[in-house]
Amino acid sequence: MSRSKRRKVASPLPMRDGVSASHVWLGEGNWPNVLAFMAARFPAVSEAEWAARMERGEVVDLEGTRLRPDSPYRRGTCIFYYRELAHETPITFAETILYQDEHILVADKPHFLPVIPTGRFVRETLLVRLKHKTGLSDLTPIHRLDRETAGVVLFSHNLATRGIYQSLFQKRAMDKVYEALAPTRPDLTFPLVRRSRMVDGEPFICMTEVEGEPNSETHIEVLECLGELSLYRLHPVTGRKHQIRLHMAALGMPIVNDAFYPVALPCKGDDVSRPLQLLAREIRFTDPITGAMRHFVSERSLNFVP
Structure with a gap:
């Protein structure tokens, strides 16, 4: 089965409290049974816990047939299961819905809330919260914000038109504006444009600038x-990971409370006392379905407290 087909499979398990079932395809292997594979594939979950989930009917194949601990391992099988965490830190900051129609939903994300399930967050993510709140099982973000960044996020919940909205980002037809608090630089002339070549850096989560043809561009005013601080308006023409954060740091204006740039600091864990002072303030685009101009603005504000 091709990768493109694998992405389109529908889950036989229903959405549960906003959490849609995850899935994994079985490839080549000599596992004695499904239980042994799942325990090895996801070592954070014990065999006993996987067996208990199977007994509850929470591990099924593509047809919805319950898989048991002794179910044979068969190449090409697609297994559906719910991703669960033994402990998930509550995030007390609330999101808001700015707009919703038959195609899209626009949310205003708080700082510290991940957009999608990842790492140590599943239920405490914007996507799962919105699915639970709206019941929209096909909800999917069209773009992403860092967990540390607050502001406007665009979602699609209509499979028939999702690709049309996704193409706006591919064509750079989506105008995004950010705001940031960072050191004042009276020696620089604004507005200015930062162009550079960005590549993966160290640690792996960070980006860095290198010599070569620019692949990123940010307009700053x-x-x-x-x-000592100034409020900046930033317009990223391209959408590289951490682009704004890296560009600001490279100009000697690291965004207040940035734990990655210019130097990656030790993980803050669950400390939410110093939010990154970066806000996705607004998104503007021509709706590809209706032709109307769409303009969505965050209701949040940056508020630095030293």
């Missing part, structure tokens, strides 16, 4: 000088 000063909205207000607040003394």
